[in-house]
Structures are given as structure tokens and as C-alpha cells.
Amino acid sequence: MAGGVSVHPRLMSSFVGTRLRRCSLQQPLPQLFRYNPGSKHVSMRLSRTFSGITNLLFNRRTVDELPGKRKRLRPGNVSPRREVPKDIPRPPYVKSKTPAGLVTGPEVHDEKGIEFMRASGRLAAQVLQYAGTLVRPGITTDDIDQAVHQMIVDNGAYPSPLGYGGFPKSVCTSVNECICHGIPDSRVLEDGDIINIDVTVYLNGHHGDTSATFFCGDVDDEARKLVQVTKECLDKAISICGSGVEYKRIGKIIHDHADKFGYGVVRQFVGHGVGKVFHADPVILHYRNNERGRMMLNQTFTIEPMLTIGSIKPVLWDDNWTVVTEDGSLSAQFEHTILVTSDGVEIMTRC
Template sequence: MTLSGIARPLGQFWRTHIKKFGVYEKVLPTTTTPSRTVPEHIQRPDYVTGPHHHIPRNPEIKDEEQINGMRASCQLASDVLNKAKSFIQPGVTTDDIDDLIHSFIVNAGAYPSPLNYKGFPKSICTSVNNVAVHGIPDLRPLENGDIINVDITVYSKGYHGDCSKTFLVGDVDEKGQELVAVTEECLLKAINLCGPDVPFCDIGSRIYRHAKTKGLTVLPAFVGHGIGSYFHGPPDIYHMLNRYPGLMKPGMTFTIEPVLSHGRENTYILDDGWTIVTEDGSRTAQCEHTILITENGAEILTR
């Protein structure tokens, strides 16, 4: 994995940006281990077994059976993410985290949804510091002062549950703490406005305006999505000003997952085809919940 034509020498980078973005180490991908295996008795999603099942063209309104299935898968994803928290500390590699979470998921009789999704080689995504999304777990040890997003999706009894959180590793500087805190605020403010007949586009407006008041940038390339028996489907959930059509209706389930940065909005995808990093080396934070639109508002399924 290389960054040809992208990276400048680290010393030059930090002399230029350390005051603006905070104190941390810019992350470059390193080697990793082979993909982990899943016991044969565990049900696999259709993109692993083939062919793909039907993905709805419009946002799906789920019935009670489907909602109960989503509640169970989302609760499992949340439980696994919470279990991983105490393991995230300096010296642990992101591949170690992948190994641990993979074991939690398969021991619960579920499948780690990212594994072999369009060729993704690992069971979770781990995005450290300047890695915005889709970081591939590797052999780089976490260092004191890092921030790391751990993105977990499980496929359990026919339904996907999806959530993520950015964790502080050891002693993180004030700018890093602020970045993580404001990202979480943006997510909760967006969830709080959700309910029947609310336009999907209002989510992006709420997130963008709150981030802007805090001097942070929403990265526009990354969206939330509908979820159910399918991993990704309509609606698309934009996290910045947008005109995406449609209204929320009871029974709809989708993710909200803003990515914020101190720097500019530009990003690169690396040679591995997955890892996306910020162009200016700024850190990013992301957090994600899967929510259900109810008759009176919204329920966080991955709380």
C-alpha cells in the first residue's frame, strides 16, 4: 500500500499543521494478516453466498417482524462495540481489535457484515487519526494520543445492525477531544429532529450548521443509508446541506454517521481501494447509530 504523490515528509507536515490541527501522528497503512474465517453453520449475507437479493428502490417501511429482527441485530452490534472499549489502548494493534471483535460476533452466532463485502478483507473498519473511513485493520500499534473510529456491522438472523464510535487512546489533546465530542453532538442533534414526515434533508442541515458553529468541517463524501436485510439501501442520508427528496415514515430504519474534521473536506482513497484519508492530514471523527422512525419520533436501535 503506497501513497505515491500524496504524502509529504512527516516532519514538514507537522511543522506546518501542528498548531492548527493538534498533536498526533499521521497514520499510513502497514501490513496486515489474512482474512478471518467464519464457522460454516453461521448464516451469511447474500453478497457472500450470491446472488444478491432484492434491495428496495424506495425507503422500506418495515413490519413488526422486520423491526424486531432489526432490534436484535442492532443490539448485538452495540453490545460488541461496548465490549471492545476497554481493549482499545496504546500498544494494541487494529488487527488485534479486529480479531477480538470478530470472535465476539461469531461466538454470538452472527456474521461480521464487512467481511468480503465487495472484497473488503476484514471484519470491521478501524480508522485512526487522518484516516476518515474504511480503514483496514493492520499491524500498526495504537499510540498514546490517537483517536480511532471502530465501525461494526453484524448480520444476525437475516438483518444487519450497524454502529460506530470514535475512541480516545490514552491522553488525547484538547483539539482531538473537542473533535470527538462535537461529532457526537452532531449525531444526537440529528437524531433528535427525526420523526414522521420530517424531510431526510433536514438531517444534513442540522449536522452542518452545528459543526460550522464549532469551527469544524463535515466531510461531504460519506453518507448514511437505509439498512435491513440488505446492508445498504435507500434512503441516502447526507450530513451536510442537501436537497435529497423524501420524508421519514414510521417503520423506516437507516443510519446517521457524520464524519467531521478540523481541516478541509478533500479526501483520497489509497491504493488498497478502501482506506480513505484526508488530503491535508487532519484528523477525523465519526460516530454512527442505526435508528427506527416511530409514530412519535425516532428510536436508537444501537444505543
């Protein structure tokens, strides 16, 4: 599940302040991490003013007029929150009235912690693989959420997104122009859609976080190419990681590869440390940057590039979670949780 970075400067006044401190006492409503390059300040909020842009867009006559046969994504009906058996341990933010945010300090593990991360990562990968088999024309994203929820709890784990900062579902389902954090609802998947499914599980006190973009039915070549290149960006980024490597190399290799195909790299959302907490240091930028910091042995974090065919500017829906491209252009994402080892990295979220 993604974090995020600073939005377009002209919209800065719609935020509550220009900077909010990052600390263990987290900021309200963690819909977005907003990261100010060159500083150590991270917040996680877009204002209702910004989300109101959605209403303006939806009131335009051309709202459904996109290239080809595809129509703009519209919100559907959201079913009631699903129950988790009482004997399954919850992450602390579920019981707390204080929404979770980005926790200061990297996630570095001992041998026992690494084994727990392997277990949570393996389960997340298995759940994601299963969710991908469900993608077909006619199924709703809520159907996918129900199946994912059941598989997670059947394995004695908690679906990390459920109750995180008020998120109402157990998985994120981001269709077509949805960049990330799509809420599963009554919308039926259509032939030609692409859908990112973002799975995070909490098992033995540790989170495993992963996502992939899947094809629904007969997907056109333009969408297939975007998805392929996004996956290549993730693979290339993972390949250069290791102990002592600068984090900024991740953004450069992703941005360089995306540029070859003319794709935009979304800047508002970031990878993040993950382990005992859902979102921790470091902030992983997916675009070229000059931020400091190096990878540490036995550290775990996510890399989750989001690419678009067109605009990289985000529009936040009034549900305060769903983020779509401003121009309705397609977006794709892939994500893995990785462990930094003495000879490179281990991908924790692989079956």
C-alpha cells in the same frame, strides 16, 4: 459502514463516467457511493487514478510533518481473512460474485422485522462497546478486529463488512486522519490517537450498523473537542427525526452545529437505509442540501456524520478502501441505526 457522495469536480474525470445507474444489479467495487445531488443516481467507486494521489503524498519530504508530535498514518500489514463457522448464515453478497451496492427502496419493517432489527442492533452496540474497552496504547487494530470477529461469531452472527465488495476484515478501524473504512492491520495504536470503530453484524437476516470514536491514552483537547462535537451532531440529528420529517433537515442541523466550531463536514460519505440489506435507500446527506424525501413509519436507516478539523477532501489509499483527509487533519465519526416510530425514533444500536 458509510456510503458516500460526489467528489471534487476537478477529479471527476478520474471516475468511470459521471453517472452510473443505481439498481438491484449493483455496480462494481463498492468502495464509495458517489451521489449526484438532484438526481437518483448512485455509484460506489473511486478510480485507481484518484487513489494514486496517496503515492504522490507519500513521496513528499513533509509527509510526516504534522502539527504536534503526530505523524501521518501509514498502512501496516494485513493478516489473512478470518474464518466464520459454516453454520452461521451469510448475507447474499458474500456468496455472490457481484459486489453489493445501494439497493433501491427503503427498509420498512413489520413487527417481526422490527424485533430482528432490535436484536441485530443490540448485538452491534454490545460489540462496539466491548471493542472500545480494548483501545489502549500498544494494541494493534488487527487485535481489535480479531476480538470483534470472535464476539460476533460467538453470538451466531456474521460480521457484515467481511467480504463486502472484497473488504478483508470484520470491522473498520479508522485512526486519526482516516475518515472511514480503515482496514485493521499491524499498526500499533499510540498514546494520543483517536480511533473510530465501525461495527455491523448480520443476525437473523438483518444488519445492525453503528460506530463511535474512542480515545487512546492521553488525547489532547483539540481532538477531544472534535470528537465531542461530532457526537453532538449525531444526537441533534436523531432528535429531529420522525415520521414525515424531511431527510434534508438532518444535513442542516449537522452542518449548522459543525459551523459553530469551524469544523468541516465530509460530503463524500452518507448514511443509508439498512435492514435486510446492508445499504439501501434513502441516501442521508450530512450537510445542507435541498434533496427531497420524507421519513416513513417503521423505516430504518443510519445517520453517521464525519467531521474534520481541516480539509474535507478525501484521499483514497491504494488498498481501495482506506480514506484519509488530504491534509492529514483529524477526522471523527459517530453512527447509529434508527427506527422511525409514531412518536419519533428508536435508536436500535444502543445497549
